[in-house]
Amino acid sequence: MPSGRRHRVVVVGAGFGGLAITKGLRDAPVDVVLVDANNFHTFQPLLYQVATAGLDDENVAYAVRGIFRRQRNVAVRMARVTDIDLDRQCLSLDRGQPLDYDTLVLAAGAVSNDFGVPGVTEHGFPLKSLDQALDLRTHVLDRFEQVAVRPELLGDGALDVVICGGGPTGVETAGGLMELYERVLEPDFRDLPVRRARIVLVEAGPRLLPGFSEQSSTRAADTLSELGVEVRCGVGVTRVEPTRVHLSDGTVMAAHTLVWAAGVKASPLAEALGVPLDRGGRVVVTDDLSLPDHPEVFAIGDIAAARDVQGELLPQVAQPAIQGGRHVARQITRRLAAAAGAVGNGADATSEPFRYVDKGSMATIGRNDAVAEFPSGRRLSGFIGWIAWLALHLVYLMGFRNRANVFVNWSWNYLTYDHGSRILAEWDRSRASDQRPRRRRYQLSE
Amino acid sequence: MPSGRRHRVVVVGAGFGGLAITKGLRDAPVDVVLVDANNFHTFQPLLYQVATAGLDDENVAYAVRGIFRRQRNVAVRMARVTDIDLDRQCLSLDRGQPLDYDTLVLAAGAVSNDFGVPGVTEHGFPLKSLDQALDLRTHVLDRFEQVAVRPELLGDGALDVVICGGGPTGVETAGGLMELYERVLEPDFRDLPVRRARIVLVEAGPRLLPGFSEQSSTRAADTLSELGVEVRCGVGVTRVEPTRVHLSDGTVMAAHTLVWAAGVKASPLAEALGVPLDRGGRVVVTDDLSLPDHPEVFAIGDIAAARDVQGELLPQVAQPAIQGGRHVARQITRRLAAAAGAVGNGADATSEPFRYVDKGSMATIGRNDAVAEFPSGRRLSGFIGWIAWLALHLVYLMGFRNRANVFVNWSWNYLTYDHGSRILAEWDRSRASDQRPRRRRYQLSE
Numbered sequence: 013m014p015s016g017r018r019h020r021v022v023v024v025g026a027g028f029g030g031l032a033i034t035k036g037l038r039d040a041p042v043d044v045v046l047v048d049a050n051n052f053h054t055f056q057p058l059l060y061q062v063a064t065a066g067l068d069d070e071n072v073a074y075a076v077r078g079i080f081r082r083q084r085n086v087a088v089r090m091a092r093v094t095d096i097d098l099d100r101q102c103l104s105l106d107r108g109q110p111l112d113y114d115t116l117v118l119a120a121g122a123v124s125n126d127f128g129v130p131g132v133t134e135h136g137f138p139l140k141s142l143d144q145a146l147d148l149r150t151h152v153l154d155r156f157e158q159v160a161v162r163p164e165l166l167g168d169g170a171l172d173v174v175i176c177g178g179g180p181t182g183v184e185t186a187g188g189l190m191e192l193y194e195r196v197l198e199p200d201f202r203d204l205p206v207r208r209a210r211i212v213l214v215e216a217g218p219r220l221l222p223g224f225s226e227q228s229s230t231r232a233a234d235t236l237s238e239l240g241v242e243v244r245c246g247v248g249v250t251r252v253e254p255t256r257v258h259l260s261d262g263t264v265m266a267a268h269t270l271v272w273a274a275g276v277k278a279s280p281l282a283e284a285l286g287v288p289l290d291r292g293g294r295v296v297v298t299d300d301l302s303l304p305d306h307p308e309v310f311a312i313g314d315i316a317a318a319r320d321v322q323g324e325l326l327p328q329v330a331q332p333a334i335q336g337g338r339h340v341a342r343q344i345t346r347r348l349a350a351a352a353g354a355v356g357n358g359a360d361a362t363s364e365p366f367r368y369v370d371k372g373s374m375a376t377i378g379r380n381d382a383v384a385e386f387p388s389g390r391r392l393s394g395f396i397g398w399i400a401w402l403a404l405h406l407v408y409l410m411g412f413r414n415r416a417n418v419f420v421n422w423s424w425n426y427l428t429y430d431h432g433s434r435i436l437a438e439w440d441r442s443r444a445s446d447q448r449p450r451r452r453r454y455q456l457s458e
Numbered sequence: 459m460p461s462g463r464r465h466r467v468v469v470v471g472a473g474f475g476g477l478a479i480t481k482g483l484r485d486a487p488v489d490v491v492l493v494d495a496n497n498f499h500t501f502q503p504l505l506y507q508v509a510t511a512g513l514d515d516e517n518v519a520y521a522v523r524g525i526f527r528r529q530r531n532v533a534v535r536m537a538r539v540t541d542i543d544l545d546r547q548c549l550s551l552d553r554g555q556p557l558d559y560d561t562l563v564l565a566a567g568a569v570s571n572d573f574g575v576p577g578v579t580e581h582g583f584p585l586k587s588l589d590q591a592l593d594l595r596t597h598v599l600d601r602f603e604q605v606a607v608r609p610e611l612l613g614d615g616a617l618d619v620v621i622c623g624g625g626p627t628g629v630e631t632a633g634g635l636m637e638l639y640e641r642v643l644e645p646d647f648r649d650l651p652v653r654r655a656r657i658v659l660v661e662a663g664p665r666l667l668p669g670f671s672e673q674s675s676t677r678a679a680d681t682l683s684e685l686g687v688e689v690r691c692g693v694g695v696t697r698v699e700p701t702r703v704h705l706s707d708g709t710v711m712a713a714h715t716l717v718w719a720a721g722v723k724a725s726p727l728a729e730a731l732g733v734p735l736d737r738g739g740r741v742v743v744t745d746d747l748s749l750p751d752h753p754e755v756f757a758i759g760d761i762a763a764a765r766d767v768q769g770e771l772l773p774q775v776a777q778p779a780i781q782g783g784r785h786v787a788r789q790i791t792r793r794l795a796a797a798a799g800a801v802g803n804g805a806d807a808t809s810e811p812f813r814y815v816d817k818g819s820m821a822t823i824g825r826n827d828a829v830a831e832f833p834s835g836r837r838l839s840g841f842i843g844w845i846a847w848l849a850l851h852l853v854y855l856m857g858f859r860n861r862a863n864v865f866v867n868w869s870w871n872y873l874t875y876d877h878g879s880r881i882l883a884e885w886d887r888s889r890a891s892d893q894r895p896r897r898r899r900y901q902l903s904e
C-alpha cells in the first residue's frame with residue numbers, strides 16, 4: 013500500500029453488489045472509490061415496468077452520489093473502465109486519471125446474451141438497462157402511432173410481439189405488455205383492433221420459470237394464457253429480422269417486436285481481465301470470492317462464478333450480489349484488522365468462505381397474480397403472492413422518494429388502468445417504418 | 459363541408475390552448491383531430507424544475523391520448539405539420555395522409571428567440587420544451603462530473619452559469635439552479651468548491667420581472683442576491699461561445715453554461731401560412747381570433763397576435779391560450795348551431811370578440827419565496843406567495859397521478875434537499891470537454 017493514504021478499495025459497478033459492499037465498508041478504515049459508467053443505480057427487477065409504461069424511468073434510477081452523500085469514506089467516479097492491469101493494480105478509465113487500488117471489487121454485472129442467434133443484437137430488445145427499457149417502450153408506442161396512420165401494417169405484425177425466454181423477465185414482460193395493450197393502448201387507440209394483436213412467449217425448455225417448481229410453472233402458463241398471451245414451450249428463436257421472427261419449429265412469425273429475455277452473460281469487463289472464466293463468461297473465484305491468483309481482487313454478483321454449497325452456480329439475480337457484497341466487505345475489514353495487529357473479533361487474516369443463503373424467488377404474472385417460493389418449501393401465489401411481491405419490491409427500492417412515487421404510480425395504474433408513463437421518447441423518423449428506433453439516452457452500465 | 463362526415467375541426471398543438479379548445483368542443487357536433495409532434499402535453503411553467511433536477515421529466519408531461527380517452531369526438535394524430543394550404547383547407551403531415559379541415563385552429567405555441575445574437579442557437583440552453591430542459595440538466599450535471607476529474611476546468615468557468623433574461627423563467631431558473639448547487643451538488647461533490655461557482659442573471663432592461671410592479675422586481679432582485687445569484691440589470695448578451703459569454707458592457711465571462719430565457723417568437727408554422735404577421739412572428743387575428751381573410755381559421759395562444767381591450771399584445775403565457783381556446787370553442791359551436799338553424803342560446807352566426815381576463819401573474823424566487831400580483835392591485839409575496847404558487851401549479855397540473863408525484867417530489871426536496879431527479883442523461887463523451895452535450899430525447903414541439 014502506498015504510504016500517505018489509507019487502504020483504497022475500488023468498486024466497479026453501482027448495482028446491487030457494488031452498493032452492498034460500499035455500504036458494508038462504512039466503518040472500515042478504507043477509502044472506497046465507486047466507479048460506474050452511469051451516475052445512477054438501476055433497480056433492475058422493475059425495468060420491465062418501465063418498458064411496459066407502468067413506471068417512469070426515474071422511478072427505478074437513483075443517483076449514486078445521493079446514496080453515499082453521508083458516507084464520508086466514499087468517492088464516486090462516473091467513468092467507464094477501459095482496462096484493468098492486475099499486476100500494477102491499476103484501472104484505466106475513459107475520463108480522468110488512472111486509478112490505483114489496494115483492493116479491487118468487480119461488481120460490473122451482466123449484459124444480455126444473444127447466444128449467437130442472428131439478428132438478435134440488431135433487431136431484438138433486451139431488458140438489462142434503463143435505456144433498453146426505454147427503447148422497448150418507445151418502439152412499442154411508436155408501432156401504435158405508425159399503425160394509426162398506416163393500418164395496412166396491422167397485417168404485417170406491427171403490433172405483434174414475440175418474447176423469447178420464459179424466466180421471470182419474460183413472464184413479467186409478457187404480463188405487463190398484455191396489460192399495457194388491453195388496459196391502456198386499446199382505449200388510447202379506439203379505432204385499432206388491439207385485441208387481435210398477438211403477444212407470444214416462447215421458451216426453449218419444457219416449461220416456464222425453470223427455476224421454480226412445476227406447480228408455479230403451470231400456474232404462470234395458465235394465468236398468462238387466460239390474459240391472452242400465447243405460451244409456447246419447447247420452441248426457440250433461430251433468427252430475427254426487423255419484422256419477422258424465425259422459430260425453431262420452422263414457423264416464421266410476422267412481428268415487429270422481439271423482446272430478448274433469453275439470458276445473460278457476464279459483463280465484457282470479465283474478458284478484459286485475462287483470467288479463467290466459467291460458463292457465461294463469469295470470473296472464476298475461490299470460495300471467499302477472490303480471484304485464485306489475486307487475493308486482492310474480488311468478484312461479486314452477476315460477473316462472478318460463485319457457487320452454493322452444492323457446487324451449483326448461483327443465479328444472476330440481486331440476492332447473490334447483495335450477500336456477496338456484504339461478505340467481501342467483511343473479508344476486507346478482517347484482513348485490515350489482522351494486518352493492523354488488532355485482536356478480537358474480525359482480526360483474523362484467514363478468509364471465510366462465502367455462504368449463500370437462498371431467500372427464495374418471486375415472479376409476478378400480470379395483474380393480481382404472482383408466484384413466490386421459499387427454501388422452506390413454502391409457496392405463495394395468486395393475490396397474496398402479488399401483494400408480497402409488491403411489498404418486497406417497495407422495501408428494496410432505494411430511497412423514500414422513489415418508493416413513494418412508485419406507490420403513487422402503481423396505485424394509479426391499478427385503480428384507473430391509465431398508465432401515465434406512455435411518453436414517447438424520441439426516435440429517428442427518417443428511418444423506414446419497419447426498422448426499430450435508435451434512441452440512446454442512458455449510458456450502458458458496465 | 460364534404461358530405462358524409464361531421465364538421466371537422468383540426469387543432470394544431472397540444473399545449474394549453476390546444477387542450478382548452480379540444481375540451482371546449484366536447485359536446486359540439488364536430489370531429490376534432492388534435493395534431494402534435496409529440497404524444498404528450500408539456501406543462502411548460504414547470505420546465506425550469508426539470509432543468510434544475512427538482513422534478514422528473516415525466517412529472518410535467520402527460521399523454522395526450524390519455525387526456526382525451528373518454529372524449530369520443532377526438533382523434534389524436536402524432537405528426538409534425540409540414541405545410542398548410544389555406545385555400546384547399548388541407549394540412550400536410552410528416553407521417554400519414556394529408557388532413558382536410560372545415561375549421562382549423564392554430565395553437566402551435568412559441569419557440570425560443572435568439573434575437574440574432576451569435577452563438578445562442580449553437581451554445582445556449584433555451585427552456586421551451588422538455589428535451590431542452592433535459593439538455594440543460596444533463597449539461598450542468600456533466601460539468602460537475604467533468605470538474606470532478608479535471609479540477610483545472612474550475613478556473614475556466616466550468617461550473618459558472620449565465621442566465622440571460624430577467625422574466626419569470628430567468629428568475630425561477632436562477633433560484634432553482636442556486637438551490638441545486640448549494641443544497642444538492644455541494645454535498646454530492648464534497649471536494650469541489652461549489653460555493654465559488656457564479657450564477658449570474660443578466661437582464662437588458664432596467665429591472666427584473668418587467669411585467670410586475672417595481673416592488674416585486676426589487677423583492678426578486680433582493681431575494682436572489684441573498685441566495686447568492688449575481689443580478690445585473692441593464693446588461694445584455696452580445697455573443698456566446700462554448701465556454702465564454704460576451705456581455706454588452708464589454709465583459710467576457712468564463713462560463714460553460716448560458717441559459718437563454720430572453721424571449722420567444724411564434725412557432726415557425728406561422729411563417730408557413732403566408733399571412734400577415736405581427737411582432738415576434740405572431741399571426742395577425744381579428745377580434746374573434748380568426749384570420750382576417752379566413753374566418754374558418756383561428757389562432758390562439760403564443761402563436762396569435764391577440765390583444766387586450768387596451769390594444770396591447772397579450773403575454774405569451776398559459777392564460778391567454780386557455781381563455782382563447784375556450785373562446786374559439788364557443789365561436790365554433792355558435793356558428794354550427796346557427797348554420798343548423800337552431801334557435802336560442804348560441805345560435806348566432808355573428809362572432810363574439812375575445813375578451814381576455816387578466817388573472818394575475820406569479821413567479822417563484824427560490825425556496826420559500828414568490829411574488830404574485832392580481833389585477834385588483836393585491837399582491838402576495840414571501841412564504842404566502844410561495845404556497846399560493848405551489849397550490850396553483852398543483853391544481854393546473856394535468857391528472858391526479860402527476861399531481862401526486864409532483865407533491866411527493868416537492869415534499870421530498872423541501873424536507874431533505876436531496877433532489878432525486880439528478881439522473882444524468884446520455885451525452886456524447888467523444889466530444890471535447892468544453893462542448894455542450896447533444897442529447898435529443900423528445901421531439902421538438904411545434
